[in-house]
Amino acid sequence: MSSAAGARPCWKPRTELRDREALKVGTLACEIAFDQWIGTDNKEGSVPPARQALAxxxxxGAAC
Known part of the structure; x- marks a missing residue:
């Protein structure tokens, strides 16, 4: 078995883990943005609260 073949099984789970974590982060940002947006006068739209929530x-996450 070559080293490349041995590395492949490890690559897929790590990619799937990153995908799942990215989905969780995106979902959390959307929930925060919606809560912030619904609590305002809604004149500026949903994009600014979404950008703020993602930031x-x-x-x-960077502080952890």
């Missing part, structure tokens, strides 16, 4: 989630 906050990313910053929290």
């Amino acid at each position: 906050e989630v990313r910053a929290a």
Whole structure:
């Protein structure tokens, strides 16, 4: 068995794990953004709260 063949099984689970974690982070950011957006006068739309929420989630992750 070559080293490349041995590395392949490890690659897939790590990729799937990153995908699942990215989905969780995105979902959390969407939930935060919706909560912030629904609590405002809604004049600015949902994009600014979504960007802010994603930045906050990313910053929290970087601090860990």
